[in-house]
Amino acid sequence: MTTMALAPPRRGWLIVAGQELRDLWLGGRGLALTLAYTLLLSATTYLVATNSVLNFLEQRESVNLTLQVAVAVGALLVLLTAADALSGERERGSLESLLLAPVERHDLLLGKGIAALSLWLAAFVVSMPYVWFLGRGVGLVGVALVGGFVVGGLLALFLAGLGLLVSSLAGSNRVSLSVSLFLLLAFFAPTQLPAGAQQGWAGDLFIRVDPFSAGLHYLGKVVVDGHGAGQDASWLISPAVAAVVAVLAALGASRFLSLRGGGPS
């Protein structure tokens, strides 16, 4: 036999991430999503800054609102991309070729997760001038950007893990996207609860447990109430735990990544 043995790549996740980033950004999908996000953020910021009904908001509240939009929409983009990552390959018939590569399954997930997270990073970079514009003059820009980056980053990690977990187990892309969006709505719904429902120990616990509510509550404390970054850090426990659990669950589920979905085959 004249064949020559190659060694499997040491950092397969890096190769996968590189290709996924190229496909996402040079293929145009990432740019299109970011453009749509920019238009949405521009409209929101314009209304917040100029509209006679909305501009009763304090400057701090305007910044907070913009950050909330940035975090929520940025996380949504990450979720959509992660939810499509494996079930999409499965549906297009290209997953088998990928599974045939001598790369560990968790490396495939990691590489795809990194590409999905790049959308959050892009969304955050796009939102920076808007936050600067709304928050200039009151010494708020720095703390708002750091707070937004931390909270948005944790929630993006959480949703990337969640999307990849669902995508690796779902039998079809439609199921993956539907389940992921349903879960996103379920996690996001508590943020819209009326103030009365958030009172008392039960309401407090509910908001602290839900990663979205807790994260956005933390942002409000830091940006609107002017608290120090460490003063209300306990509100970050839920997003941090959710991010770690979702990422570990996705990496663990990679062992069951199969051609048909639905677990081991």
Place this chain on the structure above:
Amino acid sequence: MTEAPALETHGLSKSFGPLRALDELDLTLPAGAVLGFLGPNGAGKTTAIRIVTTILEPDSGSFTVAGIPHTRPVAIRQRVGVLPESAGYPDRQTGEEFLRYFARLFGHSRESAKAVAGTLLAEMGLAERGGTEIKGYSRGMRQRLGIARALVNEPAVVFLDEPTLGLDPGGQRQVLELIKRSAETRGATVVLSTHLLAEVEEVCTRVVILNRGRVVADGTVAEIVRRAAAPRHARIQVAPEKTGTALDVLQRTRGIEAAANGKPGEVDLILSAGDAEAGATQALRALLEADIAVLGLVLEGGRLSDAFLTMTEER
């Protein structure tokens, strides 16, 4: 030193719900062969290929590929090349980019991945289209790109699952020639799963026929045809005006399963399985007794297609 078999399976079984796709599959393939892996739809060919390439896990049994045990799936994937059945491709990537990506995944450096992609594109006749997006490729070009992808790691064993599916006759011929050439130049073992039996006869040094998840035949084409005791075909030439009479005589002769008009002056025969030579002798004797001069007799070799049908038909 004795070379490890390209593939060895012991009692490999796999079920999908109530359907038993593989049933205690035992198989040994020597290295360096071009193997035709045949069977009717649902015989278990794709399942077997997916198991030995570590895509599926068997319910029971064990296997080695190029001497590597099934307990080391990453090492097996490093040594095999696979063209999956109905493989999909990323439309937005160029052929060259696609091959470079997989070469990198198999451990090539950035530079050698580029070189390998260029070489394989040229070998598959895709050099001029390597820079265009795959969405513009025809089905035949995609299949050739898939074969190139299966070769990026200089595999010891190449599995090609229906590589000619959906191709026109010209495309089929082109792909089969590529497979033959690649096997010869690389010295790799090629496992070719296909329904094109004539091409298997031409390309493959060995054939395995699978039916209902079990091996029902294993050997060279000649061995399988002999073992299958498949009927053989013959053609008898007589004077054109005697064709009708000859046909009547031959239809009544023992040892002949069927006789039919061929071209003027020719009668096509299907001789009974088992002893075709005796059937041919009976036919000659019957014609001579009927006072019909025999101008020629052609006894065809056994056909793989007949053996295939004999071994896989519902029993």
